[in-house]
Amino acid sequence: MNRDSEAAFTSDAYLRAKSVWRGVPQRRRSQRSNADAPGGSPFGFGRDPRALADVLVNVASEMGWSVELEQARLIGEWPEFAGEATAEHTTVVGISHGVLQVQCDSTTWATELRRLRGELLTRLLRDYPDSEIRDLRFLAPGAPSWRHGIRSVPGRGPRDTYG
Secondary structure (H helix, E strand, O other): OOHHHHHHHHHHHHHHHHHHHHOOOOOOOOOOOOOOOOOOOOOOOOOOOOOHHHHHHHHHHHHOOHHHHHHHHHHHOHHHHHOHHHHHOEEEEEEEOOEEEEEEOOHHHHHHHHHOHHHHHHHHHHHOHHHOOOEEEEEOOOOOOOOOOOOOOOOOOOOOOOO
């Protein structure tokens, strides 16, 4: 086995393993001749400089990072997406199983955003189609927890805290 066929075999095996692990069907890469390979000839195909943005887009798509990058872009652009007034009262907690979880600082904001959920979800699917987010969940603030640490005593908890 020569060196080129070993490299092709290794690359194909890696792509097959990656597709099985991610659950996405493998795309076949086209076979290029040695003359077309980068570094094959000084003025040949693939030797022209390319913009860094194009290179990063290609690397992200080849490595399967496009979904995570789109989700990170949504989290970073949440104030612009939701609006400044809404962003002052909300915080994106995270994304779990296609559900964007947003923590609200009051039950009033959580209720209002639940009412607007359909409109926000439609805009989200239109503006961030590759993020694979299929639902929104608005969390109201909870009562304070009096449990600190891994050990706690069972019972009703403190009685005269508020009174």
